[in-house]
Amino acid sequence: MSKTFGTVTAADNLNVSVAPGEVVGIVGANGAGKTVFINMITGYEKPSAGKVLFEGRDITPLPPREIRRLGISRSFQVSQVFQSMKVFENLLIAVSIHRNCGRALLKNIRQPALIEVLEELLERFGLARDRERPAHELSQGARKLLDIAMACVGRPRVLMLDEPTSGISTEEKFEFMTRVMGALAREKATVLIVEHDMDIIQRFVSRVLAFAQGRIICDATPQEALRDPSVVQHVLGIGHAVA
């Protein structure tokens, strides 16, 4: 896939395959093309050239809602939640949209079967004590958790987390990611994580795609990627100490 915005090439001939169940880290400096990559896969943007294949099917022309229905879900760098709704209301509407269609969407949303599912999500993501709080009152971390929990509704087959720890303090990042990855464990989904923190990448992913200037400059294990000279130069910065 390639993507240009006027004269700017945001993605240049990206060619990636991801196997089911992989946990892939996507790293790169700001403006390297990571979010554009995710946006193209999830239908938020259309590639200028190339296509996205999901289980052999070309999903490039599909809008985000249809890609979501196929089982590809994402969270956002800036959490996209319903600010005026409470935490449980955010999840309830997410669960209902996934479970219901057609005339079922006209039924009362507070159905016992849906509430059972959302209670499980609240527990799994550690949001139960915030269930009655409006989303705009949540801390950054809780809002991120809510965003990810909404993305997990319906057991997606591919889950893309766009900078899940951005805005979270360094001290809390590991605890946060441990909770997220623990909650995702039962999803058995393919997970792609865009992340700047290499310590997070080393701990939680099995494969790294390093981006620079719209291209993938390295596709390797975290340990190999951290030793790759082009990754050190373009992503980590010269002088980065590798553990």
Add this chain to the structure above:
Amino acid sequence: MGWLALAAAGLIATGFFLPGWLLNQMVFAFGRGLAVLGLVVLWRAGLVSLGGALYFGLGAYSVALLQKEAGLHDALVLILCAACISGVTGFILGFLLRRYRGIFFAMMNLAFSMILFGAAVKNRALGSTDGFGIALPSFFGSVLAEPAHAKLALFVMLVIVSYAAMYFVHAYSKSTLGWMATGIRDNEIRVEYLGYSVERAIHIKYTISAVLGGLGGAFLSMGLGQVDPDSMLNWVASGELLFVMILGGAGSVAAPFAASFFFELLRTYALELAPLAWQFIIGATLVLLIFFAPNGLLTIFSRRSRA
């Protein structure tokens, strides 16, 4: 909704004892209230229409033309036809309007309402600027000889239809599609990424709004006994609907009707007390309301009961 059903029953019973002028005010208020309820359905999704008179006027003129040209006189048949005509028109225009938001959505609706206004004004068959009269309708095949009885029957039918509309909108607001109004208002991207089309959701709300607007206009025209472009299609008519919408707020399905009745009384007494400055009184009332009850008239009472 239980207390609303009781209130509706009480209103119907009271109608038998109300003086003619007050019954007329109630018919005008509830007719307008139906149209405003339609606007509230959109407002809850963050969409404001400056062309509420489009469907209000379409419903009114549908009744008038069906009576004049097709010889239909039964009230139920007329309002159902008016609702269908407005609903189908709203459904068709919805394919275009669902793509717009904010000021563009507001102005596109205004534009369509003014197109209809222009067509009515320039067309002799539609009565031009004067409009034309409508006979009082019959009810289930019965022509009520006394105009007062016919007005009362119209009022009873209007209260029943208004309650049904409130019940529907209330139930709708409790559904997933109804909840999507808040979702769309807060974050359209998230709605799409949950797997539902924002445009489709808006289209449904727009069609509901059109049906309610048409119903309101139909009742108003039968109550008034005439249709004319200035009071039913002009941008001023749209402005009045918007005024009542803000007066009532979006919190309760009963608010449009309460606010519409308040508006009718306010306008009547303002005209009587200050015929040269009644618009000033209306405007000042709106300013005061925005200051002291920005979420609508009924919130004054809910605040008092909490205190």
